[in-house]
Amino acid sequence: MKYVDSRCRFLTFSFVFVFLGFARADESIDFNRDIRPILFSKCVSCHGPDEGSREAGLRLDTESGAVQDLGGYAAVVPGNPGASELVLRIASDDEDMRMPPTDKGKPLSDDEIDLFQNWIQQGGAYAKHWSYKKPIRPAQPSIEGDQWVCNPIDAFVLAKLEAQGMSPAPEADRLTLARRLSIDLTGLPPTWEEAKAFADDPSDQAYEAYVDSLLAKPSYGERWARVWLDLARYADSAGYADDPPREIWAFRDYVIDSLNQNKPFDQFTIEQIAGDLLAEPTEEQLIATAFHRNTMTNSEGGTNDEEFRNAAIIDRVNTTMAVWMGTTMACAQCHTHKYDPISHTEYFQFFAFFNHTADHDQKDERPVLELWSDEQTAARTALQHEIEAVKAQSNAPHPELLALQQELEKTKPRATVPIMQELPTNKRRTSTIQIRGNYLSKGEEVHESTPQAFHPLSDPTSPDRLDLAKWLVDPENPLTARVIANRHWEQLFGIGIVESSEEFGSQGELPSHPQLLDWMAVELQENGWDLKSLLKTIVMSATYRQTSATNEILQQADPRNRLLARGPRFRVSAEMVRDQALFASGLLSDIMGGPPANPPQPELGLKAAFGGKTDWTTSAGPNRYRRGIYTSWRRSSPYPSMAQFDAPNREVCTIRRIRTNTPLQALVTLNDPVYVEAAQALARRMITAGETEREKIQFAFRVCLTRNPTNQEIDRIKTLYTDAHKVFLKDAKAAAAMATDPIGEPIDGMDLAELAAWSVVGNVLLNLDELLMKR
Known part of the structure; x- marks a missing residue:
């Protein structure tokens, strides 16, 4: 960035300042709402936290950088836009002076320049990014039409509607609500008998009783597990070109069971990130750690195991931050994040938490947990007792002993599941910065830590994955509760309060109802991280119960229903499309858990090109009619009909499925x-x-x-x-x-x-x- 002579600069300032005036000087400027989006989209890529790409030594992502003395002048002079270099540059007619440069983007509009002028006039104060501040329970707004309000959610929604001169829609009819609730909470429609009984019940308790009955169904866990399996990148194959089968279905069953048990989300988190580090972990807690064994492994001949082990750790870093913190951290793998306060060094400090596990991109998936049924365990124990009895009779080889040992060796567990396991202390790996993200280019050594922009670890001396897991659900964490509440809202309304549910950082969307989101986040935390309670609170609201019918006025005023003046209406997920068809036909099987199923699919003719591993042997009997969550998930060839309805291949974590509408979908269902x-x-x-x-x-x-x-x-x-x-x-x-x-x-x-x-x-x-x- 070149700077002009100070006398010329102030003359130009005077002209620009007088010419543009203060069109909105009396309006209060909110930094996060009005200034940050422009600053971070137009300026920070060149004047941000990344020292390697920072131009002219100017940093605009922090207040200290903006007001820094640059040799007799500063980008921002609080209270004095006429003396602020920033205003001169964004308002200049000289292409050599104007910022951003022509090759970096369009000039700021007059309205945007006005905002910067007024902001500086009002003090030019920065504010911490909204999502990096710990949520505090906001006061419930006072409103006129409070007879519509069923719970605090409605008060926040109605306050915004009234501010826009709008009113909520009437409540949907009972049969519509019966179907909506059942699909949302269980992923299946209600039976006619269930819906009719609810519709005909005139009591005040009917709605809540119906909600409670749905939350108690085993199908609740199956419906909501689908969301988590997308996040966990769960698949029944290992990925990459070879994509061999992987036995990991016990993790899928763990998720379903945990949700049906209404396991507190903080416990659910700790078990998956560090269940193996808990004192005397149970079988269930070890299975939970398969969350991070869902990473892909490459068993193709000639590949470098360390390269792909490193790739798996990178994936665990990115997935952890995305799932719990709603933060895209991947940029910092190669360089300091250009927009968010996460440095290149901090990325690999976080990497170090996952760098000491025993898995190492091997085909046998070690370490694995063997799962034995009670009957199998009893049979093995009996065989071992017989072997010991024969050995006690004689130390010499004995045909009976050999036969018993062979029989014992033939017994196989009902399943295995890859799990996380720490290396012994003497085999722990050294973690270093990987220069430009290249695992072969090692920089300085780093140790486990979390980004300084967030709350500190409770014990920063020698933290491990268990400390990290507790950090994710710490009451001081500003993001996790917001992210989880928003994700559940998104599932019910089609769009989250923060639409960019994958990005709560500076490049993400601002929340449509920030106070409502904070209220739900605090409610979730203070209610013991109870997910069923969160869902019940949302569906009990008058906001949720509104009819989804629309009209021309609503379509023009709020086409995407961001103000929530009507109920939700959107296409159901890929799994629900198939499950509903099976439900209506009477074919749907209620078998839960166990190995994946292979329902019918079109002949794809892949065997000739890709070999026998692409074969699809259709399951027989009830297994072919099981719910979509049990369908075998192959990363290289996802189940075709669900892929057409936007199901991901799960090679990586999927935070949000983007809904599409294509003619191919109609061809599938026909x-x-x-x-x-x-x-x-x-x-x-x-x-x-x-x-x-x-x-x-x-x-x-x-x-x-x-x-x-x-x-x-x-x-x-x-x-x-x-x-x-x-x-x-x-x-x-x-x-x-x-x-x-x-x-x-x-x-x-x-x-x-x-x-x-x-x-x-x-x-x-x-x-x-x-x-x-x-x-």
């Missing part, structure tokens, strides 16, 4: 073998559910959409059925294919043409927007 079979099964249910066409259609609407059809809908479905039936009466081969492929032969006495026509109806109903969307 033609994929799972959905065709579901339509055929639904048709068989319709035929046996009622005598008349009207009764059959009514049944289908109830199981698919949790409501009764209108007369117009019944007439349209009747017409569809009649037209399809006529076609199939003329084409027996087409009727047989539509009615039986792939589901199999019909129940005795069912007419193929009739069954095929109802299968067409089932196919249409399973493709309705209303079924694929939560409304």
Whole structure:
């Protein structure tokens, strides 16, 4: 950055200052809201914390840097924009002087320049980034329409609506709420009987009782585990080109069980980060540490094991900060973060926490925990006793002894799971800075620590992973509770209060309702990190209960529903799309836990190109109809129908699934073998559910959409059925294919043409927007 003569500089200042004036001098400027977004998007990449890329020795990400004497002048002179170099540069008409330079971005707008002038006039004070300040429970706002308020959430929402001259929407009808709640809390629609009982219950306690019943279902854990498995990058294969199978399903079951038990989130955290370091860890706590064994391993011949071990540690660093702190730390792997206060050195101090584990990119996944059933343990113990008895009789080799030993060796555990395990003290690795992120370019030695921008470790003398885990859920941590509360809100409303749920740092979005987020974060912490309680509080609110119906005025005023003037409406997750089809068809299996399942999928023809490891042997019996969370997750070839609905490959941590809307999704739900079979099964249910066409259609609407059809809908479905039936009466081969492929032969006495026509109806109903969307 070049500087001009001071006399010329002040003359220019005077002109710029008078010309632009103080259009908003009477408005209070909020640094985080008004100044930080501009400063960090337009200035800090060149004038930030990274000394290696800092221009002209000027640092604008800190107040001390902004007011620093640069030789008789400063970028910011508090209270005096006319003497502030920053204002001169951003307002200059001279391209050689103006900041940012033309090759770095567009000039600031007049409004943005006004903001900087007024901010400096008001003192030019910086403020700590909002998310780096510990949340404090805010006072509940006083509002006029408080009769609408069910709990504090509504007070914060209504205060913002009233400030915008808007009102909340009416409450949705009971059947809609029954479906919304069931999908949100269990991932499945309610049965018609459940929904009707709730809708017909006039008591004041009906809503809360229904919520409690859903939270108590085992399917609650299955629904919410999906979110955590994305974060944990859980997969049933090891990744990279070879992508061999990996037996790690015990970790998936641990997550489901923990959520169903309502394990406090702080305990859930500590077990996964450092369960092996707890005093006398249980089998469950050791399984939990597989969270960080979900990293990919490369068993391809000729690869460098240390290179990929290092890559796994890098992934653990980035994942830990993203999952718990909502902070993108990866930039600091190669250089000091250009926007957030995380240095290159601090990155590798954090790296050191994970650098002493015993895993080392080996095909056998060591260290592993063997899981034995009670029956297996009893049988092994009996064999060992027999062996000892034979040995006691004679030390000489004995055929019976050999046979018993061979039998013992043949016994295998029901499963194994990779776990975390610390190296012995004498084998601990030395951690160093990796210059430019290259593991071969070693810099100075570093020791375990956390970034100074955050709260300190409780014991900084010789911290380990257990200290790190406790640091993540420390009451002084400004981020974890906010991040977790926001993530649960995002699942229910489609968008988080902080939309960039993966980024709470300076490059992230500001919260739409900052006080509400802080209230929920403090509530979560003070309520013992109770996740079910957090969810219950949200769904009990009037905000959540609003109808999702919209109108032209709402669409223009708030098209993305950021003000929450209506209820949530968005497409359900990939797993829910499939699970709902299986539920409506009656095919869905309720088998929980255990090895992954291989449901039907299209023939992909991968074997010729990639070998037999890409084979997909479809599971038999109930296993082919298990919930999507149990589907075998291969990183190199994710389950195709779920991938089309935005399921990730889980090579790395996925904080937020970005919803897409493509024609391929309709092709999946119309033609994929799972959905065709579901339509055929639904048709068989319709035929046996009622005598008349009207009764059959009514049944289908109830199981698919949790409501009764209108007369117009019944007439349209009747017409569809009649037209399809006529076609199939003329084409027996087409009727047989539509009615039986792939589901199999019909129940005795069912007419193929009739069954095929109802299968067409089932196919249409399973493709309705209303079924694929939560409304």
